[in-house]
Amino acid sequence: MSSHHAPSQAGLELSHAPIDPPTAQVFLAYADEDRQLSLAASELSAVEAIRQLLVDAGLRLWDRDSNLGPQEDPETAISRATEASDNYVILLSSHTLQNALCLQGLLFALSMNKRILPVLLDTVEVDHLPDPLRAITWLDLRQISLPLASSSGGRQLLRALSEDAAYHHTHTQLLVQALHWERQHRHPSGLLPRAAIHRYRRWLEAAQARQRYRPLHLQELFIQESLRQTGADSEPGPSSEKGLIQIANWLRQWLHV
DSSP states (O other): OOOOOOOOOOOSSSSOOOSSOOOEEEEEEOOGGGGGOBOTTOSSBHHHHHHHHHHHTTOOEEOHHHHOOTTSOHHHHHHHHHHTEEEEEEEESTTGGGOHHHHHHHHHHHHTTOEEEEEESSOOOGGGSOHHHHTSOOEEOTTOOSSGGGSHHHHHHHHHHHTTHHHHHHHHHHHHHHHHHHHTTTOGGGSOOHHHHHHHHHHHHHHTTOSSSOOOHHHHHHHHHHHHHHTOSSOOSTTSHHHHHHHHHHHHHHHTO
16 A cells, blocks of 8 residues: 555535545654664665555555655645644654654644654653653664564554554544534534434544543534534434424324324
8 A cells, every 4th residue: 555645635615524534544753864864784764664664564654755745835734644644653863852843743743632652763861852752652663673564663563553543543534524624614514414423423422531532622513513503413213303203293194183
């Protein structure tokens, strides 16, 4: 599966956002200087080895080298790609901690309640780390060896990405659609169609009970307004009040009452 498809966003036209918008599973963040950080006894860089590991595992990913267009504003593109990615994987080194785009992307990912996976490429001073990273478990790939997929660090990274993958993917899909609605000034045409509402509503009920990666207020509001606009406030079926009224009317007609 190719990794070189940037997660696209719906524009501002007044239309339904897609039920399953295109997304990426991984946003890969790293400092420019670390492109040259080579593995021991190999000409392959650590960044390229990790990128290849993700691609070979069939994961869709976004990174600046592969997906940022020459005419795009980096900050805007990174924000949109972060919104549309299930995980924010940041490759940590002393260079990363001085890279404004990496740190801005990290803070934005945290604000979107994205899963953050810090991967240590080089020794860094804990005191220099942003506060949010100090509370997150790191993956240590400082001594990685090839093939990366057979190493303990490589397997650990893939295992971390696969855990609760469906939950994080649904979080991203709902977020992309909610932001589409918000950016078209909450026009009703951007709300969820009836076919998708109850699936996302069930996700929201489970998400609200979690301690981490909880839904954003915008996602909750988006579902509530979609329910209100479509009149789908309860699961459809003959047990609903509307269904009971219809059945009563049919019986009256049949019995000529």
